[in-house]
Amino acid sequence: MQVPSNATSGLRRESAGAPPSDSSGIIEWLMTETRDDRFIDNIFIDMCNRLNQAGIPVSRGTLHFRILHPQWLGARILWQRGMEEADIQTFGFGIEDSDRYRNSPVNDLHNGAAEVRQRLEPAAFANAPPYPLYDELRIEGHTDYIAWPLKHTLGKNHIITFGSDRPGGFSDDDITALAELLPAFALVSEIRLKNRLARTLLETYVGPHASEQILAGATTRGSGVTVGAAILICDLRDFTGISDMWPRDDVIELLNGYFDAMAEPIERHGGEILKFMGDGLLAIFPLSNTRACGDLLAAIREAQTAMTALNEENVKKGYQPLGYGIGVHVGDVMYGNIGSRSRLDFTVIGPTVNVASRLESLTKELKRPVLLSRAFVEIAGCEAKIPGCETKMENVGSHLLRGLSEPIDVFAF
Template sequence: MKDILNWLSSPSSRALESKELIETLNQKIIEAGIPVWRFFTSIPTMHPEVMVRSLIWTRGEETQVVLIPHDGLQQQQYKDSPIFLIREGARDFIRCKLVGPDADLSYPICVDLREKGGTDYCIFVSVFGTNIRSAISWTTDAPGGFTDEQIESLNSIRSVLSLRLDLESRKFAVNELLEVYLGPNASKRVLSGEFMRGTGETIYAAILCADLRDFSSLSENNSPKRIVEVLDHYFELTAQPIQEEKGEILKFIGDAILAVFPAEENDPHKACLAALNAARKIQNSVTQWNAEHPETQIHLGMALNVGDVVYGNVGAKDRLDFTVIGNAVNQAFRVESLCKDFGKNILTTEEFANKAGKENFEFVGARNLKGITGERNIYSPLK
């Protein structure tokens, strides 16, 4: 076992992602003479949707990675499992013989494992961070099950593996939380070292901004809890189409959204079409929502623009924001404020209409935009 413990602490082990780590580890355990057949662990996360990541390795099969939502721990199946006792602190170790006169089939998982050929099952506590309890288990299909010496060896591996998985959990948490709060592209930039104030680059991109209308009325006529529920639905309706069209949401500003569609390979036409498709999908989703929820209608205005923006870190020395700034962004928000005046849900600048294909738009009027010199022609997509 010493070689396995040394390997778990080595740089070569630390370079592996959790899935490959588990596969390699269990192969080494088999080579050391312990006939493990199945392995399970659950790794806590810091994610708004996912409570734990479970990894299930079975000899000769593809390793499964299962994401368990927060409400998954409320299900009866979980409460009837030995994992529940381990996580709640009632036990640190449970062993269940699966065959023979001493068989213990008091847990549904044990019945399932025996039906699949398992002969012995052991589960240990695994501690993450500040005493967050989770579990690691092994099952064998060897006749007679595990020996006591093999159980002791697995326990020694478990103690080192727990530390290794804790590091993996922290790494996963940093990556996932940054992606949730900053978006996939911005989070990668921050993790790669672009976190100093004033750093950034100028990119050419299509811009989409959306703003919820009549929010004051919504606030007056609904409880705070209901307002949050409606806002969550509104952001979900807008976020999914943006992500489907490869856009990146940079900000939720109160009840407004700012997203960009970078012009990759110097192709602004493609970026503008993606932004336009996203806006149309959003409008369709909102229309469907309103038909299904006549008691709580959602109304929004959207504006599309295209141009150079600075993409990077701005803010105070101890409080930064990764966002886009520039005249093109300002114009987009100014144009969006005209949606109600023109009676349109989607408005665009002339620059955007030109890049996306002007034949697909109608001219709706010219307006002075606050803080921007000269009248600007405003367009709306044809249906």
Template sequence: MGEAASSSLIVEGRNVIVTEVFERPAAERPDHDTIERIIEWLIGDARQIGSFARTIDELSWRLVAAGIPLLRVNLRGGTLHPQFLGSAYVWWRTSAQTQEIMITHEVADLVPPAQNPVMRVRAGEILRRSLEGPEAQLDFSILHDLKARGATDYFALPVGGAFGPRAYMAAYVTDRPGGFLEQEIADLTAVSERLSIAADMNSQRQIAQNVLKAYLGPQTGRKVLAGQIRRGSGEAIAAVLWSSDLRRFTQMSDQLPGEKVIGILNDLFDLQAKAIVNHGGEILKFVGDGLLAIFPVTSPDEANRITANALAAAKESLAALGSAQEGASLPNGSPLEIVIALHYGTVIYGNIGAADRLDFTVIGPAVNLVSRIEAVAKSLDLPLIVSDDFANAYGGRLKSLGRHQLRGLDLPHELFAPLV
């Protein structure tokens, strides 16, 4: 985990999340190296490695091959992400594994700055702690954990980079009796100073991925990052379209303070987003109190499964809303209610907008149709309605609501609701 992650308040899976684990085969670990060659590698070939966990892994094994008796290597840096404060890359010789760990913003609140070695190092302090004998200085919780695993010496220093003179923290631990030699400390310092180039490249790539994923979604974000940004570019795809909206939003906005309204919308979007993502969908945009999402269908054979997934996500969202507001209601006593419309069709998925302000979204008649179905759901006071095209692709049992003339469309459509 990160250096501050030994507090009993910090829970793996909630405050720290392992996102990558890499283990280099023993046959691929170097058996001889030098500090000079490692420095040359850091400012050269190391920049070509796509995974920074693999970079830290190779660096650690190369340092061991150069004669430095490392037990553990850790690099910490910040990031730009709505959930995560930063990332940590941790290598252990004993497990032969390197982990990429994302650390939530809440961790900074759980550990006071004076007891947090990461914050102290990134404030400019260099830490050196002997972990053996009666003179051991165990003033951080992580040091007790390291000592229990046989560590004898701890060395942490700030590493400058494009994000500031103390953008990162590098920490090295040995289990050799007597700890690090002074020449080894000098070598680790020299190596750490050259590590910033590869660390900056990783941080910039990670921030770009984080921001695009947060604002565009994982699938759309990858497309944009891969270079699909030209205005007018797009592709025709089959997909289940999801359009949802909060009922009586205007009334709610008039009755509640703005901060309360924002909190309610965030909670509603969060429970829908979890269900959508867990069933293979992706949110394209939030529009006021509503959202538009898609469940891409890569082949006709997949239509039955994808429509079933979308329907399951809709039911899950409605059930989650019911559970979330047990005993709660709006000031006038009415409950929070959302309506969801589902439609299966073909859309154009790509870039539209002004020359210097684009939106990567879906357009086409199918998008208009699903929004019209949502309006019918409100008028019929039903939480979930699907189109005839959705029903045909789904193939399961549904309740017919009859044929309805949808605003702006020439032909009526038969609409359906799930069986109770």
């Protein structure tokens, strides 16, 4: 779809007395002086300010990026004159079905327009498309608006826009100067965006702390550190039967609901989920945080509440309530890279993880959904006889776990 440059015929002109626009210095700055700037929003702010210093009257600018994220379809970076920091807004999946998106120049560009130009002063606005954005820009005092695709490699197109508040808007030379910036800015923005996407993908699949370690160079097999941590292992009950009997889409919906109920409280309280294992998960709460054990318990309590609510909804839909088991232990673990020469997993291993796993398995035998080792309970300060404990613990006896030579005291709540 090619969108016409609305109401521009005969209206492009040089602003009286304005010096010719020149972006060559800004292009050189983009290519040679931004290499140490990590964030594209900061570069964009600096560029807009430099455009004004060069005599190009930019009063507003936006970047629209599509991003690879499990929760967000895209993001918009907004700068307006006088802002020291850009406003960054994310957009969820489904926004493309909204009237706001359909009636916008961004949609026009996504549908193939090479340029969208709209003068906003009354003489040129009579035949403008009825886009809410244009009305908002006029109220804010902008007189001109132009938007282009921002072309990245392999056919990836994003969007860049500029607005002006100068009477008469942008001149022909202004438009030429802005257009000349696009290839250089596309290169600079793609590098930053791909860095951000790499970080986002790593955070999505291995968690924020592990992603930092990997991006910092911890990619050698066997590299790692010993850390003290509280370990939580959770597993869904009877998932094999559910997956065999229920339709695939129902199974995926139930599994996602279960993981939301468990994972969101863990992450909210500072835990890190290192992996999802089919219908289970492994999370750590590093003891470098002095409240790690208390945070883990708070996460479990919130997860239990979330699971109760989820099961109420599942029962209304005709499903059986979902059961689960959680095992918790604390101690030193090896945290690092393990795997084959070409395929690594950033995870934790060691006896502490094994005990947490055995406790999770013991929940089936004892018919208690959450079991914790005495070592964890003592560090957390939550044994029933300890004053000030927020969580009542019940000692359910000593149990010999597989792989251990001595039984350990086990608690439930």
